Amino acid sequence: MNILSLGIHFPITDPTWIFFLVLIIILFAPILLGRLRIPHIIGMILAGVAIGKYGFNILERDSSFELFGKVGIYYIMFLAGLEMDLENLKKNIGKAFLFGVLTFLIPFVVGMWVGVSVLHFTVPASILLSCIFASHTLVTYPIVGRYGMTRNDAVSISIGGTMFALTVALFVLAGISGMYRGELESSSWIIFLLKCVGYCVFVILVFPRIGRWFFRTYEDNVMQYIFVLSLVFLSAALAELAGLEGIFGAFLAGLVLNRLIPHVSPLMNRTEFVGNALFIPYFLIGVGMLINLGALFNGGNTLMVVAVMLVVATTTKWVAALLTQWICRMSRVARQMMFGLTNAHAAGALAMVMVGTKIEVAPGQFLMNEDMLNGIVILILFSCIVSSITTEHAARTMALSEDSDVGDKRKKEDERILVAISNPETVEPLMNMALLMRDPKSKQDLFGVSVEVEYDEVEKQRKLNQRRKNLEEAVRLAAAVDVPMKTRCRLSTNIVSGLLHTISESNASELVLGLHHKHGLLDSFLGNFTQALLKGTYRQIMIVKSLMPANVLRRIVVAVPPKAEYEAGFYKWVERLARIGGQLGCRVHFWGVKDTLERLKGYLDKFHSGVRAEYSELDSWDDLLLLTGQVSYDHLLVIVSARKGSISYQTSFENLPEQITRYFSNNSLLLVYPDQLGDPQEIISFSSPRGQSENRIYDNVVRWFYKWFKKGEEHD
16 A cells, blocks of 8 residues: 555565654644543554554564563553662552552452353463452553652552552462463472562662762763663663563663652653654554454354453452452542552563463463453553543642642742852762752742952953853753753852842842862961851852762761751751652651750651651760761751851851861761851850740840941941
8 A cells, every 4th residue: 555656665664764754643642632621542552552463553563662662661650669768668569468458469369250150261360360360560650750759658658559459460360371381389489489589689789889880980971871771771671680670670670770860850851752752653553553442243152251351450450459448448539640640551461461361271272362352452451541531630639639738737838949059070069958958849949150350451361261160050950850040140349248249139038159168268268258258148059069970979968056946047957858859769867956856857857758757866966076976978968057146056156167077077067057147247146045935035125226336337
């Protein structure tokens, strides 16, 4: 067949035209179906049905669809593990286990009975059918990611239940295969279990160590992405060698790399982008090309088999989600989410179908007959449609509910983070730190400034060109995670003056600036320079010294002075550290006095329960030597200081540069000067805490006398 004598024959075999048509489908399917409010995933599968050999026979399901399709399903499982909130999973591990048992056992038992009693299949064939019902694939997970619900409790429970159900189903499938191959001896099972355990131990212990070393050594973005993808496929290949499915290996790789790839990092953005733009749609289109809707009308038992399969598979998964909701006292929308994520049958079902078509039970007769094969393939289509619609509705409801939630009574500040950029070597560490502490839901831009002092004309132009390059690099890093950034390069008589004017003009909520690790901390940076900044603004200032990438940090150690909870900016810096700890998934260890630690714990337990926080009392703030045994080379040391004259200020702060240089010169550092109310020079230091009303009256009286005295000076 040809079109207008252009030499285009169906099915198209030219690689250029194949790739072009696939890209057109990926581009226009969401546009067309979005107008009809149909989930994009359904559009990809239906497009595959239309262009496949059972549709208009435009494309043949060649090796490219098999290759990219396999990459696509690995990508789905890898992203599910990568984006999972591990602390949330630990918190809900009991619920995930319960749901896993129910979502496997109910479909398996009912499917077994239906296969033998209703469809009159053999017992081995009924067991295979039950495994297909019990297992499922997270095909609709990209929908959850699009709505930003990947860390929801119901999603974590669904993913945990998925891996339990899939693993048990694969074990049962291995038993069926072994029965027909004569490999059911106890020694074979012991070897199989040893291989599985050895594989899991190897991946869990070795992959994170390799990852930390690689990310510390190589900072090239392309190399990091290729490295991550290599680990995913290595894990999948090793899983297949151990007798498991590759999708299990891809999911496990995502879990072990979870803390090395922060959710707001450029690497995560690239990983999601490539998968969602190409590999996952390729997989969905390839699945659609397998579906033969014409089999429903060919007569015989196919229609009845398909109908029974659809009813049993859908109903049993819904009942499992319903029972979990009742037992765990979850919401109705959580049940919808669990059902939507676990109802789709795709990769696991296809893997089991391939096994069934290769097991010969008699000469010329295979375990899976044609009716059963057609029924499973059509089940894949309808289960994906039901799952997509249900998941889309649940995710949208959850997102709207979260946006309108008024339970969080925290004051919503106008967050405007200003990053001071000067040295090209500190651009990336500063941007990473600013992105980690930024509210992911904030619509506010990041701000960047580079200040240059005035030189002669030639020197000035050379310096300005370098500053502009640094700012362009900062904008590129922000754009890599879809965060808008505004920048400004300015001339000033001195750097402090330029920064202070920019803070005022941009109404910045805080300033983040860097300290090059080659510079000593005893120089004027923490002396005259910092003091001039602190005197000129009451906004929070955070000074960063980074010796290694943030994503390889294993712990954050925070030294908090007494009475820090009385400072106006107390909750601001706690919020920033909680975000950093949550994004990196590392422990945050606070050291301070008892009263301050209690206030910290209360705030984190209420608003950031997922942060892995620890609390230890620090007897003496005067000597930070006590922390040297607690801070390792891959830890971030955070020292909360204060402006002179503030409530938590201590004279020992004057020794900070010397103590940091002596004890922590080889550690990454974050030095925090919290917000204060009013002009810093006007703030009075109290040696003992007063009642709030007494403080307010006393402070107002002192400020009135101060302003009266200043006016008298100006008049004289």
